[in-house]
Amino acid sequence: MSKTAMGASQKDFESAVNQMKLLKKDPGNEVKLKLYAHYKQATEGPCNTPKPGVFDLINKAKWDAWNALGNLPKETARQNYVDLVSGLSSSSDSSSQVKPEADRKQAGYETLVMTSEDGITKIMLNRPTKMNALTTQMYQEIMLALEAASKDDSTITVLTGNGSYFSSGNDLTNFVISPDELEERARRGAILLRDFVGCFIDFPKPLVAVVNGPAVGISVTILRLFDLVYASDRATFHTPFSHLGQTPEACSSYTFPSLMGPAKAAEMLIFGKKLTAAEACARGLVTEVFPDSTFQKEVWTRLKAYSKLPRNALRISKQMIRNHEKEKLHAINAEESRILQERWQSDECMNAIMNFLSRKAKL
Numbered sequence: 395m396s397k398t399a400m401g402a403s404q405k406d407f408e409s410a411v412n413q414m415k416l417l418k419k420d421p422g423n424e425v426k427l428k429l430y431a432h433y434k435q436a437t438e439g440p441c442n443t444p445k446p447g448v449f450d451l452i453n454k455a456k457w458d459a460w461n462a463l464g465n466l467p468k469e470t471a472r473q474n475y476v477d478l479v480s481g482l483s484s485s486s487d488s489s490s491q492v493k494p495e496a497d498r499k500q501a502g503y504e505t506l507v508m509t510s511e512d513g514i515t516k517i518m519l520n521r522p523t524k525m526n527a528l529t530t531q532m533y534q535e536i537m538l539a540l541e542a543a544s545k546d547d548s549t550i551t552v553l554t555g556n557g558s559y560f561s562s563g564n565d566l567t568n569f570v571i572s573p574d575e576l577e578e579r580a581r582r583g584a585i586l587l588r589d590f591v592g593c594f595i596d597f598p599k600p601l602v603a604v605v606n607g608p609a610v611g612i613s614v615t616i617l618r619l620f621d622l623v624y625a626s627d628r629a630t631f632h633t634p635f636s637h638l639g640q641t642p643e644a645c646s647s648y649t650f651p652s653l654m655g656p657a658k659a660a661e662m663l664i665f666g667k668k669l670t671a672a673e674a675c676a677r678g679l680v681t682e683v684f685p686d687s688t689f690q691k692e693v694w695t696r697l698k699a700y701s702k703l704p705r706n707a708l709r710i711s712k713q714m715i716r717n718h719e720k721e722k723l724h725a726i727n728a729e730e731s732r733i734l735q736e737r738w739q740s741d742e743c744m745n746a747i748m749n750f751l752s753r754k755a756k757l
């Protein structure tokens with residue numbers, strides 16, 4: 395972001411405030427919190443209002459964001475606000491331009507890049523600066539992408555991540571809501587979770603996870619619903635549900651014990667032990683681990699060869715392997731989603747989320 399030697403003038407600041415009102419695309423909760431904090435700092439100076447209660451999630455998140463700016467001078471906050479708005483305006487301008495690779499890149503996704511080539515449809519999580527944390531929009535786009543991939547003429551479907559992470563799991567800012575919305579949001583979250591996992595249970599073609607880096611939460615538990623899981627040796631597998639006051643999802647309360655035995659599953663799902671790629675491979679969660687330096691080359695060469703195999707034979711074999719469990723998995727998915735709906739409304743869960751958002755706790 396550019397900063398002038400003089401800093402932004404009051405006129406620049408007011409114009410940025412007006413520009414924000416005209417912004418068509420929602421910039422997301424994190425950016426909105428940053429804008430709020432810098433606006434307050436620029437207009438009122440350091441935060442000196444009482445801290446809202448722990449259950450007043452929205453106001454507490456706003457207060458935390460403002461308070462985190464400490465004694466940042468008003469002029470700097472004003473400049474930062476102007477820079478933030480100008481970044482948003484230019485990115486929304488550029489998003490309307492036609493991209494050169496648009497012929498093979500499928501349009502219509504904001505949080506994913508979906509491409510189809512050589513018999514392989516690739517769905518790439520595309521929020522690298524947020525470690526591909528999964529927002530509500532992202533869950534919905536992944537479901538749409540899977541639906542499209544199930545019907546296209548590709549042989550194999552791949553899910554991977556852009557940047558250093560595969561995914562850091564559920565975006566914890568999904569929980570930035572006011573107390574009176576909590577019950578309804580938990581209800582909708584449980585439906586979203588059930589539908590999302592259901593798409594993986596029912597996916598009809600070979601589904602491959604190309605785990606390019608660390609995976610957290612639901613991006614780990616969902617892996618057992620894939621047919622192949624290839625991992626870079628840089629990847630780690632972490633399910634810190636108890637730390638977050640939450641419980642396992644994506645059928646892992648059933649699939650993990652049946653895959654690795656109850657004692658090893660408990661280590662991950664109850665106590666949040668983080669596994670290396672080699673450990674995950676030894677437990678059967680990962681098919682094969684590759685050195686990070688050759689990961690992309692080796693994996694894509696392998697997948698391109700597989701994609702030339704007879705399409706219908708692959709599809710039917712997958713269904714034969716998976717169909718025995720399908721009904722059971724749907725029932726488990728529904729039950730896990732129901733339990734999480736309750737968990738999301740618990741003090742344990744809310745405190746853990748607020749600790750992350752106020753940067754008191756990281757994994």
Ligand SMILES: CCCCC/C=C/C(=O)SCCNC(=O)CCNC(=O)[C@H](O)C(C)(C)COP(=O)(O)OP(=O)(O)OC[C@H]1O[C@@H](n2cnc3c(N)ncnc32)[C@H](O)[C@@H]1OP(=O)(O)O
Nearest residue numbers: 523524525527562563564565566567583587611612756757
């Ligand atoms: C509706 C369906 C619900 C399904 C239920 C699913 C449950 C789960 O998936 S539980 C797992 C939830 N995930 C986490 O608890 C991870 C939280 N993130 C972290 O602990 C760390 O960010 C990290 C270890 C993943 C990475 O640490 P580090 O390398 O130090 O990088 P930063 O923390 O600075 O992250 C960069 C940037 O990304 C934001 N971010 C990362 N992960 C998340 C997340 N899960 N939710 C929200 N935001 C996330 C982080 O806040 C940073 O943002 P900026 O500060 O704006 O740069």
